[in-house]
Amino acid sequence: xxxxxxxxxxxxxxxxxxxxxxxxxxxxxxxxxxxxxxxxxxxxxxxxxxxxxxxxxxxxxxxxxxxxxxxxxxxxxxxxxxxxxxxxxxxxxxxxxxxxxxxxxxxxxxxxxxxxxxxxxxxxxxxxxxxxxxxxxxxxxxxxxxxxxxxxxxxxxxxxxxxxxxxxxxxxxxxxxxxxxxxxxxxxxxxxxxxxxxxxxxxxxxxxxxxxxxxxxxxxxxxxxxxxxxxxxxxxxxxxxxxxxxxxxxxxxxxxxxxxxxxxxxxxxxxxxxxxxxxxxxxxxxxxxxxxxxxxxxxxxxxxxxxxxxxxxxxxxxxxxxxxxxxxxxxxxxxxxxxxxxxxxxxxxxxxxxxxxxxxxxxxxxxxxxxxxxxxxxxxxxxxxxxxxxxxxxxxxxxxxxxxxxxxxxxxxxxxxxxxxxxxxxxxxxxxxxxxxxxxxxxxxxxxxxxxxxxxxxxxxxxxxxxxxxxxxxxxxxxxxxxxxxxxxxxxxxxxxxxxxxxxxxxxxxxxxxxxxxxxxxxxxxxxxxxxxxxxxxxxxxxxxxxxxxxxxxxxxxxxxxxxxxxxxxxxxxxxxxxxxxxxxxxxxxxxxxxxxxx
Amino acid sequence: xxxxxxxxxxxxxxxxxxxxxxxxxxxxxxxxxxxxxxxxxxxxxxxxxxxxxxxxxxxxxxxxxxxxxxxxxxxxxxxxxxxxxxxxxxxxxxxxxxxxxxxxxxxxxxxxxxxxxxxxxxxxxxxxxxxxxxxxxxxxxxxxxxxxxxxxxxxxxxxxxxxxxxxxxxxxxxxxxxxxxxxxxxxxxxxxxxxxxxxxxxxxxxxxxxxxxxxxxxxxxxxxxxxxxxxxxxxxxxxxxxxxxxxxxxxxxxxxxxxxxxxxxxxxxxxxxxxxxxxxxxxxxxxxxxxxxxxxxxxxxxxxxxxxxxxxxxxxxxxxxxxxxxxxxxxxxxxxxxxxxxxxxxxxxxx
Ligand SMILES: Cc1ncc(C[n+]2csc(CCOP(=O)(O)OP(=O)(O)O)c2C)c(N)n1
Ligand code: SF4
Ligand SMILES: [Mg+2]
Numbered sequence: 031x032x033x034x035x036x037x038x039x040x041x042x043x044x045x046x047x048x049x050x051x052x053x054x055x056x057x058x059x060x061x062x063x064x065x066x067x068x069x070x071x072x073x074x075x076x077x078x079x080x081x082x083x084x085x086x087x088x089x090x091x092x093x094x095x096x097x098x099x100x101x102x103x104x105x106x107x108x109x110x111x112x113x114x115x116x117x118x119x120x121x122x123x124x125x126x127x128x129x130x131x132x133x134x135x136x137x138x139x140x141x142x143x144x145x146x147x148x149x150x151x152x153x154x155x156x157x158x159x160x161x162x163x164x165x166x167x168x169x170x171x172x173x174x175x176x177x178x179x180x181x182x183x184x185x186x187x188x189x190x191x192x193x194x195x196x197x198x199x200x201x202x203x204x205x206x207x208x209x210x211x212x213x214x215x216x217x218x219x220x221x222x223x224x225x226x227x228x229x230x231x232x233x234x235x236x237x238x239x240x241x242x243x244x245x246x247x248x249x250x251x252x253x254x255x256x257x258x259x260x261x262x263x264x265x266x267x268x269x270x271x272x273x274x275x276x277x278x279x280x281x282x283x284x285x286x287x288x289x290x291x292x293x294x295x296x297x298x299x300x301x302x303x304x305x306x307x308x309x310x311x312x313x314x315x316x317x318x319x320x321x322x323x324x325x326x327x328x329x330x331x332x333x334x335x336x337x338x339x340x341x342x343x344x345x346x347x348x349x350x351x352x353x354x355x356x357x358x359x360x361x362x363x364x365x366x367x368x369x370x371x372x373x374x375x376x377x378x379x380x381x382x383x384x385x386x387x388x389x390x391x392x393x394x395x396x397x398x399x400x401x402x403x404x405x406x407x408x409x410x411x412x413x414x415x416x417x418x419x420x421x422x423x424x425x426x427x428x429x430x431x432x433x434x435x436x437x438x439x440x441x442x443x444x445x446x447x448x449x450x451x452x453x454x455x456x457x458x459x460x461x462x463x464x465x466x467x468x469x470x471x472x473x474x475x476x477x478x479x480x481x482x483x484x485x486x487x488x489x490x491x492x493x494x495x496x497x498x499x500x501x502x503x504x505x506x507x508x509x510x511x512x513x514x515x516x517x518x519x520x521x522x523x524x525x526x527x528x529x530x531x532x533x534x535x536x537x538x539x540x541x542x543x544x545x546x547x548x549x550x551x552x553x554x555x556x557x558x559x560x561x562x563x564x565x566x567x568x569x570x571x572x573x574x575x576x577x578x579x580x581x582x583x584x585x586x587x588x589x590x591x592x593x594x595x596x597x598x599x600x601x602x603x604x605x606x607x608x609x610x611x612x613x614x615x616x617x618x619x620x621x622x623x624x625x626x627x628x629x
Numbered sequence: 630x631x632x633x634x635x636x637x638x639x640x641x642x643x644x645x646x647x648x649x650x651x652x653x654x655x656x657x658x659x660x661x662x663x664x665x666x667x668x669x670x671x672x673x674x675x676x677x678x679x680x681x682x683x684x685x686x687x688x689x690x691x692x693x694x695x696x697x698x699x700x701x702x703x704x705x706x707x708x709x710x711x712x713x714x715x716x717x718x719x720x721x722x723x724x725x726x727x728x729x730x731x732x733x734x735x736x737x738x739x740x741x742x743x744x745x746x747x748x749x750x751x752x753x754x755x756x757x758x759x760x761x762x763x764x765x766x767x768x769x770x771x772x773x774x775x776x777x778x779x780x781x782x783x784x785x786x787x788x789x790x791x792x793x794x795x796x797x798x799x800x801x802x803x804x805x806x807x808x809x810x811x812x813x814x815x816x817x818x819x820x821x822x823x824x825x826x827x828x829x830x831x832x833x834x835x836x837x838x839x840x841x842x843x844x845x846x847x848x849x850x851x852x853x854x855x856x857x858x859x860x861x862x863x864x865x866x867x868x869x870x871x872x873x874x875x876x877x878x879x880x881x882x883x884x885x886x887x888x889x890x891x892x893x894x895x896x897x898x899x900x901x902x903x904x905x906x907x908x909x910x911x912x913x914x915x916x917x918x919x920x921x922x923x924x925x926x927x928x929x930x931x932x933x934x935x936x937x938x939x940x941x942x943x944x945x946x947x948x949x950x951x952x953x954x955x956x957x958x959x960x961x962x963x964x965x966x967x968x969x970x971x972x973x974x975x976x977x978x979x980x
Contacts, residue, residue, distance in 0.1 A: 104638050363905065383755065466631050472638030529860045531665040532820055537651075538674035539636040560640040577864050590636055599632045600665025600848045 031551045039456040042609035044519045051098035053430035055613045056080040059518040066511035073118035085190045088116025092424040100515045107479035109513050109569045125175035130159040131200045136423040139443045142222040147175020148169045148425045149228035149416025152432025158201040158550045171211035179256040179463045183495040214384040224439045232419035235376040241331030246337035251278045251374030267369025268292040274374035276306035281316045282372045288494045296324040319513035340367040404438045404448040423629045436616035444621035458607040472593040475512040516591040521608045523572040527603035540588040548581040552556045565625035634659050647683035655680045655765030657704040667819035667845030668767045673705040674822045678829040690733045694719040696769035698740035699979045717748025720755035730956035731947050735762035742772040745781035745800045756809040756838050761945040762833040764840045769847035770858035777850025778885035788855030806840040813839035816934045827875040836897035870935035872905040
C-alpha cells in the first residue's frame with residue numbers, strides 16, 4: 031500500500047479518536063492535560079475555541095468522543111471526557127479579559143440570526159470579533175433555545191447557561207428577545223448582508239393512537255418540558271407513562287419524579303440495545319428507580335368518563351426478516367394505569383414562518399435543501415445550521431455547524447468562493463525531554479473510570495433545581511486524566527534511521543508493530559504480529575527500510591502511546607511527537623478586503 | 630533504561646496457550662540493556678518459544694555467567710528458577726543443578742566472552758558430558774559489558790569501534806561444538822525470529838547438549854562499518870542453509886507442494902524439526918560433511934544459519950550414567966543419606 035503520508039492532516043487527526051469523533055474537533059487530550067496540571071483557565075479557553083460552551087457541554091453534551099475513546103478498545107470504559115470538561119468550567123477563575131472582543135470599528139456588514147440557540151450563538155461568537163454587526167431574533171424572552179427549554183434545570187443550571195451565553199452576547203450582539211420572525215420574506219427585505227436560520231427543530235412528533243385527543247393530560251414531550259422550564263407547569267399525577275426511548279424521554283421521566291410522579295414508567299417499542307437514549311442518560315434514569323418497560327408498542331389511550339385512566343400496549347418480540355429488517359410479533363397486551371401520558375417520540379423542524387416562494391427550496395420531507403459544506407440554502411445569502419439544517423442532532427453538532435456557517439458568511443460577504451476553505455493543518459513537535467523522558471505522562475495507568483459523585487437520592491428530589499451531578503474535584507480529575515492514552519502524542523517514524531534491530535517490536539505491549547514486506551492493505555493486514563481486527567483504524571506503512579527493504583507497519587488500533595518503542599530505539603528512528611491539529615475558523619480565513627460584493 | 634515498566638495491557642485478540650497463559654506471562658522485568666541490543670530480541674524469541682511450547686515457567690531453570698548476555702535471564706520468564714553465576718561458570722552450575730534434578734528444563738545463557746574465553750574449558754566439557762540443556766551463546770564479537778574489547782569470536786580483520794584491527798583467529802562456537810560431539814548445533818540471528826524460534830524449540834526438545842549460537846549485534850560497541858557482527862554485515866553475509874519449522878509431537882507432518890526437498894528430523898519427545906533445504910547438498914545429520922561445509926563457509930566469510938548438525942541418537946548424561954530419574958529433592962532422607970555403615974562399606978571398596 032506504499033508509504034503512508036503522515037503529513038496529511040487527517041492521518042494523525044484520525045489517531046486522536048476523540049478529537050476526530052467530536053463534530054467541533056475539540057483538542058481533548060490537549061485540554062485534559064491542562065486540567066491535570068491545574069491550568070483550568072487555559073483548559074477552558076482551549077475548549078472554548080472549538081466548542082464555545084464548555085460549561086454547558088461539560089454537563090449535557092452527547093459526547094460522541096467517549097464511545098470513540100481508544101480506552102474502550104483497551105479495557106471497557108472510556109475516559110470521562112465530558113465530565114473533565116466540566117471541571118475546567120467549574121474550577122476556572124475569571125477569564126473575561128481573555129475572551130475575544132468586538133472591535134470598535136465595524137466592517138459594515140450586518141447579519142441576521144434567527145433563534146438564540148447554540149447554532150446562532152456560535153455564529154455570533156465567531157463573527158462579532160471580526161467587526162460584524164449581528165442581530166439575534168428570538169421568539170421567547172430567554173436565550174438558549176432548546177438548551178434552556180428542553181434540558182431540565184437539575185441537569186443544566188440556568189446560571190451556567192447564562193454565563194456562557196452572556197460571554198457572546200456581551201461582545202455586542204443586538205439581541206431581540208420576544209421577537210418572533212413570522213415572515214422570512216419580510217426579514218429578507220430588510221438590509222441584512224446575510225441571514226442565518228438557527229431556529230432548531232422545535233416541533234415534537236405526535237403519536238396518533240385512539241384516544242389521543244380525548245384528554246388534556248396527554249402531552250408532547252418537548253412542549254411539556256418547555257412549559258416546566260417556563261414554570262407554567264409545576265405538577266404531574268402520581269402515575270406517569272412516557273412513550274419513547276430517547277433522551278427526551280429520559281428528561282421527561284426524571285422531571286416527572288420531581289413534580290410529584292411516584293410511579294413513572296418509560297415505555298419503548300424496541301429492546302434496550304436499540305434505544306436512542308445515551309447509555310449514561312438511561313443509567314441516570316434507572317438510578318432514580320424509573321421503570322423501563324421495553325418491547326411495549328403503544329395501542330390506545332384508555333379514557334373513562336372523559337378521564338385518562340391508562341394506556342394500552344402490545345408486548346412484542348423482535349426478529350429479523352430475510353431482508354435483515356426488524357419485524358415484531360405481538361405476544362400479549364397490557365394496560366398501564368396512569369394519570370398522565372407524555373409522548374417523547376421524536377422531533378422535527380418547523381418552518382411555518384418561511385414562505386415557499388422566496389427561492390428557499392425544501393425537499394420532499396419539507397426539509398430545506400442545504401449545501402453540506404457551505405450550509406447555504408438554495409437562496410444566496412441565506413444559511414441554515416444546527417437542527418434547522420439537517421434535522422435534530424445535538425448541541426455539539428450545532429456548534430460545529432455554526433463555525434462553518436461563520437466561515438461561509440465571512441467569505442460570502444467579501445464576494446469570495448465559499449467552497450474554497452482553508453484546509454486543516456497539522457504541526458508536529460517532539461516531546462523528548464531526556465534519554466527516556468517525555469513531556470507527557472507516558473506510563474499506562476491501570477485505573478478504572480472514576481465515578482462522578484451524585485447528590486443522594488434522598489436529597490435530589492426535594493427541589494426541581496438541585497443539580498444531580500456534583501462534578502469531579504481537582505484531585506479526582508487528575509486521577510481520571512491519567513487514564514488518557516495521549517493519542518495526540520504520535521509515534522513518528524523515520525525509515526532511513528532504522529537498523530531493524532526489532533527492539534520496538536519486542537517491547538510494544540500491544541503488538542501493534544510489524545516489520546514485513548509491503549503489500550495491498552487487505553492482504554497486509556493478515557500478516558501482522560497481532561490480528562488486525564479493526565478496519566476503521568489506519569495502518570501506517572513506512573518507506574522501505576535500508577537493510578532489508580521491508581516496511582515498518584503499525585496498526586494504529588490499540589497503540590497506548592507509552593513511548594516504549596521510542597525509548598528502546600537505538601537510533602531515534604521513532605520519536606514521540608505531539609500532533610497539533612488546527613481547524614481553521616472564520617477569523618483564520620484570509621479574504622481580500624477590496625473585492626467587495628456588489629450587492 | 631526506561632523508567633516505566635511495560636504496560637500490563639495486551640492485544641485483546643491474542644491467543645492463550647494450552648496452559649491458559651498469555652505470552653505476556655512469559656516476560657521478565659524490563660531490560661536494562663542498551664536500546665537496540667540484539668540480546669533483547671533473543672529474550673523476546675525465548676519468551677515466544679516457551680509460550681508456544683506451553684512450558685510451565687516453574688519447570689524452567691535459567692543459568693548464566695557474566696556479561697550483558699548473561700544478564701538476559703532477568704528479562705524473560707520471571708516466574709522460573711535462575712542462577713546468575715560467575716564468569717564462565719554457567720556450565721558447571723547447570724551441571725550441578727541438572728545432576729540433582731533432571732526433570733527440569735535447563736536453559737543456559739552465555740556470551741561469546743563468557744563461553745569462548747574464560748569459560749572455554751567448561752563449555753567443552755559440558756558438551757563432552759552431553760548435559761541435557763539448551764546452551765545459548767549470544768554472540769556479538771565483543772565483551773559488551775566491559776566496553777567492547779574483542780572477544781574470541783571476533784573475525785580476523787574486523788575492527789573495534791575506535792579502529793584497532795583484530796588479527797587473531799576466531800573460535801567458532803558452532804564448529805567447536807560439532808567437533809566436540811554436541812548432538813544439536815544451530816546458528817541463528819537475533820534479527821530473524823522466524824528462523825530463531827523453531828531452532829530454540831528444537832534445542833529445548835532435544836535430549837542432550839543443544840548449542841544455539843546466535844549472532845546478536847552489540848549496538849553500542851560493535852555495530853559499525855568494520856564490524857563483522859553488525860546488523861548490516863550479518864544481513865549481507867547471512868546464508869540460510871534451510872528453512873526451519875517446528876512440529877509438535879501430536880501434529881501430522883504435511884509435505885508442502887513447493888516441491889523442495891523436505892527433511893523431517895525427529896526429536897526425542899516425538900516432535901519434529903522440518904527442514905526445507907535451501908542449500909541442496911547440505912545434510913545436517915552428517916557430522917564430517919557438516920564440519921567441512923561450515924569450515925568452508927567460514928573461510929569465505931559467510932555466516933551459515935539454521936540447524937547445522939543433529940545427532941538423532943544422542944545419549945545424554947543421565948542415560949549414559951544410569952542415574953536415578955527421581956529428582957533428589959523427592960527422595961527420602963534415608964535414600965540420599967543411607968548412613969555411616971553404607972559409607973564405610975563404600976570406602977572399603979577402595980582399600
Ligand atoms: C572472573 C572475571 N573476569 C573478568 C570479568 C570482567 N568481565 C565482565 S563481563 C566480561 C566479558 C563479557 O563478554 P560476553 O560474555 O561476550 O558478554 P557480552 O557483554 O558481550 O554480552 C568480562 C571479561 C569478570 N566479571 N569476572
Ligand atoms: S554494551 Fe552491547 S551487548 Fe551490552 S547491552 Fe549494550 S548493546 Fe548490548
Ligand atoms: Mg559478547
